Structure formats: C-alpha cells, structure tokens
Amino acid sequence: MIRVIISVILAVAFLISCAEQEETSNKNSTAEQVLQEPDSTAYFDSVYAPYQVSLDTFFLNKHKRSEFYGTVLFAQRGRVIFENIYGYADLKTKDTLTIDHTFQLASASKPITAVAVMQLVEKGKIHLTDELHQFFPQFPYDGITVEHLLNHRSGMSQYTHFCDSPDSIWPDKHKTITNNDVIAVMNEIVPMVNYAPGQTHYYCNTNYMLLASIVEKVTGMSFSEYLTKNIFEPAGMTSTVLYRRDNEDELILPAKGYNxxxxxxxxxxxxxxxxxxxxxxNVHDLLNFDQALYDGALLDDSTVQLMMQDHNELQSNGQNYGFGFRIYPAESTDGLGRIVFHTGWWKGFRTYFIRVPDEQKTIVVLTHIKRGAFLDIRELVSLIKDL
Incomplete structure (x- = not known):
C-alpha cells in the first residue's frame, strides 16, 4: 500500500514538473516571438537600441565641441528611432531646450510651400504652365511659369539682393517688407535676370516668395490662413506657425537664433x-508632415511622386531639384538609396528635413546657433543605413 502511495506521489510530482517546464517553454517562445514581431515595441527596442547610442554619441560629440545646438529626430515608417535635445533654448536665461521647441525652418519651408501650390494644381485652380502675368498683370517678365518657380528655372534675381542693397528702392531697413512690397519693387525697377526662363537651374528665393503670393491670389486667403487650414491642421502640425514679423506672439515655444x-x-x-x-x-510636426505625404492626407501619391522627380540637370554636387525638394539620386549616394530633402539657413537657424522614400526613413535636425560646418546629408542618412 505504501509503495502505491509513493508511486502516486512521484507520478503527480512528475506531471507538475512537466507542466511547469511546458509553461516556462511557452513563456520563452512567446518572448522570442514578440522580439521577432516587426510591429512590436519589444522588437523595435531591441533593434533600435544600438542606433540610439551611436546617434546620441554623434551629436553629443559635436555639442561638446560647441558645433551643435538643437533638436534631432530619426524615424522609420513613422516610428521614432531616436530623438534628443542639445543645449538651451535661450542662452541668456538658460531656459531648457525641449523636443517641442520650434525653430525657423528657413528654406526648409519650401517643401510646404510647394505642397500648397500642388494642392491647388490638383484642384485645377493652378496649372503648371500658367504664366505669372495671369496672377500679376504688371509683372515685368515674360515666359515665366509656375513650374519654373517650383523647380528654380525662372532665371530671376534674389529679392534678398535687390531689396537689401544700400541704394535699394527700399531704403528704410527697419520697415517690414512683405511679398506684395517685393512684387511692387520688381515692377518698378525690373531687376536684372540671370537666365532666360527654363534655360537652367538657378536656386532663387524669389521663386518661392512668388509662389506664396500666387496661393493668396488664387484662394483669397492669406498664406498663413491657407497653410493652417490645408496643411498644418490636416497633418497634425499643432505647433507650426508661419511667422510674418508682426505675429511673434503666435509662435509656440520658439527657440532664439544666435550667430x-x-x-x-x-x-x-x-x-x-x-x-x-x-x-x-518642431521635429514632431515635421515628422507628421512627412507621414501625411505618405498617407494621402495632403496630396495624391502621384502628385507627391511628381514633386520628388528630377526636374533639372544633375548638378556638380551630385544633386538635382524637384518641386520643393532637393534630391540625391541613388547613383550619388554610394548605396544609401534615393534621398529627398531640403535644408535651410537663416539668421542663426540651420535646418534639415530628410526623407529616404524607398525605406520610409525620416531625419529632422533643427539647430539655432550658427556653429561648425553644415551637416552632411549623406552622412546623416548613413548613420541609419543598415536599418
């Protein structure tokens, strides 16, 4: 009898042990499955951790050398790989810089301006072949089209030059000049052109000033109102504001610019x-803008693809230009793929908005102190090459 009882006890113990081993095995299998699941948080944490260390080291070293102050964000398919801040928002008050601080995008505003124009092209309110006389009857140049403005083939001079010269028709450099004022100056003095329309690519800020004014003419809205209603709000860019010098109080957590x-x-x-x-x-709003270009919230995909096509001859630096985007063709990137981007510089601010469409990688770097060399676009992309 005792032997029977002992046998039963041993059998029960064995069964319990097997059950525990099976449960442990199932837990391990579940953990391994989670780590292998591409959409799981655990998977991304495990894959991205080494990149987070190397990216932080890259920017921290520049910051320690007083070469970098600002915010950075790296993402893939809309998921943030890495984000961080380096420095202060205000050097005098030592206010802490946050990831939510906003920066003057400078020329990195151009992709947004181009999207605004292409929205109106999709609606048939603007045509790429429309000449500027259709919007500004007194405009002093013939043959310049909307497309010439978008891809910088108008041949016109920089308004920042002919308005800012000492003998300019705008002598009071304390009085704010607007888009309408610049157009009036052009009508009056007819600044020299550099090339005939369509002859060659010549990057010129005057082109995108005129595009903003065309949006206002066609819609009857201020450019600020149009952007807010048709781009910022649909894309979830809740901290993004168009600054016109008379609306500083509307800016949300603006970082100060320094030389x-x-x-x-x-x-x-x-x-x-x-x-x-x-x-x-800020970096999060620009990621939202980037994602809105993928999901059709702002434009049809065919229009986005048109904007990112090469619309010029390849330049000596290996770049091309589309509609509102600079482009490194794949053959210029040493295995990094096609890179679509825009940079900006204005009064201390340097900005970088970078997309690798084939892999849906996004890089946003915003700085507000003009220190060190400009960051290299291809080097930034190479930091996450193997993802």
Missing part, C-alpha cells in the same frame, strides 16, 4: 517675406 559668436540674431525687415522661409516648426 557663431553666440550673439542673438536680429529680427530683420526681410522676415516679412514668406514662402521661401518663415515657417516655425
């Missing part, structure tokens, strides 16, 4: 001109 000597930059009269610059935004 290379750490002196605050001056808010000059040219800040009243928009389209080529003027948008304040």
């Amino acid at each position: 290379g000597a750490f002196n605050p930059t001056i808010d000059i009269y040219l800040n009243g001109v928009v389209g080529d610059k003027g948008i304040y935004s």
Whole structure:
C-alpha cells in the first residue's frame, strides 16, 4: 500500500514538473516571438537600441565641441528611432531646450510651400504652365511659369539682393517688407535676370516668395490662413506657425537664433517675406508632415511622386531639384538609396528635413546657433543605413 502511495506521489510530482517546464517553454517562445514581431515595441527596442547610442554619441560629440545646438529626430515608417535635445533654448536665461521647441525652418519651408501650390494644381485652380502675368498683370517678365518657380528655372534675381542693397528702392531697413512690397519693387525697377526662363537651374528665393503670393491670389486667403487650414491642421502640425514679423506672439515655444559668436540674431525687415522661409516648426510636426505625404492626407501619391522627380540637370554636387525638394539620386549616394530633402539657413537657424522614400526613413535636425560646418546629408542618412 505504501509503495502505491509513493508511486502516486512521484507520478503527480512528475506531471507538475512537466507542466511547469511546458509553461516556462511557452513563456520563452512567446518572448522570442514578440522580439521577432516587426510591429512590436519589444522588437523595435531591441533593434533600435544600438542606433540610439551611436546617434546620441554623434551629436553629443559635436555639442561638446560647441558645433551643435538643437533638436534631432530619426524615424522609420513613422516610428521614432531616436530623438534628443542639445543645449538651451535661450542662452541668456538658460531656459531648457525641449523636443517641442520650434525653430525657423528657413528654406526648409519650401517643401510646404510647394505642397500648397500642388494642392491647388490638383484642384485645377493652378496649372503648371500658367504664366505669372495671369496672377500679376504688371509683372515685368515674360515666359515665366509656375513650374519654373517650383523647380528654380525662372532665371530671376534674389529679392534678398535687390531689396537689401544700400541704394535699394527700399531704403528704410527697419520697415517690414512683405511679398506684395517685393512684387511692387520688381515692377518698378525690373531687376536684372540671370537666365532666360527654363534655360537652367538657378536656386532663387524669389521663386518661392512668388509662389506664396500666387496661393493668396488664387484662394483669397492669406498664406498663413491657407497653410493652417490645408496643411498644418490636416497633418497634425499643432505647433507650426508661419511667422510674418508682426505675429511673434503666435509662435509656440520658439527657440532664439544666435550667430557663431553666440550673439542673438536680429529680427530683420526681410522676415516679412514668406514662402521661401518663415515657417516655425518642431521635429514632431515635421515628422507628421512627412507621414501625411505618405498617407494621402495632403496630396495624391502621384502628385507627391511628381514633386520628388528630377526636374533639372544633375548638378556638380551630385544633386538635382524637384518641386520643393532637393534630391540625391541613388547613383550619388554610394548605396544609401534615393534621398529627398531640403535644408535651410537663416539668421542663426540651420535646418534639415530628410526623407529616404524607398525605406520610409525620416531625419529632422533643427539647430539655432550658427556653429561648425553644415551637416552632411549623406552622412546623416548613413548613420541609419543598415536599418
């Protein structure tokens, strides 16, 4: 009898042991499955951790050398790989810089201006072949089209030059100049052109100033109102504002701009001109803008693809230009793939908005102190090459 009882006890113990081993095995299998599941948080944490360390080291080393101050964000398929801040928002008050601080995008505003124009093209309110006389009857140049403005083939001069010269028709450099003022100046003095329309690519801020004014003419809205209603709100860009020099109180957590000597930059009269610059935004809002271009919230995919096509001859630096985007063709990137981007510089601010469409990688770097060399676009992409 005792032997029977002992046998039963041993059998029960064995069964319990097997059950525990099976449960442990199932837990391990579940854990391994989670780590292998591409959409799981655990998977991304395990894959991205080494990149987070290397990315932080890259920017931290530049910050320690007083070469980098700002915010950074790296993402893939809309998921943030890495984000961080380096420095202060205000050097005098030592206010802490946050990931939500907004920066003057400078020329990185141009992709947003181009999207605004292409929305109206999709609606049939603007045609790429429309000449500027259709919007500005007194405009002094013939043969310049909307497409010439978008891809910088108008041949016109920089408004920042002919308005800013000492003998300019705009002598009071304390009085804000607007888009309408610049157009009036052009009508009166007829600045020299560099090339005939369509002859060659010549990057010119005047082009995108005029595009913003065309949006206003066609819609009857201010450029700020149009962007807010048709781009910022649909894309979820809740902290993004178009700055016109008279609306500083509307800016949301703006970082101050500084020159290379750490002196605050001056808010000059040219800040009243928009389209080529003027948008304040942060890294999260620009990621939202990037994702809105993928999911059709702003434009049809065919239109986005048209904007990212090469619309010019390949330049000596290996770049091309589409509609509102600079482009490194795949053959210029040493295995990094096609890179679509725009950079900006204006009064201490340097900005980088970078997309690798084939892999849906996004990089946003916003700086507000003019220190060190410009960051290399291909080097930034190479930091996450193997993802």
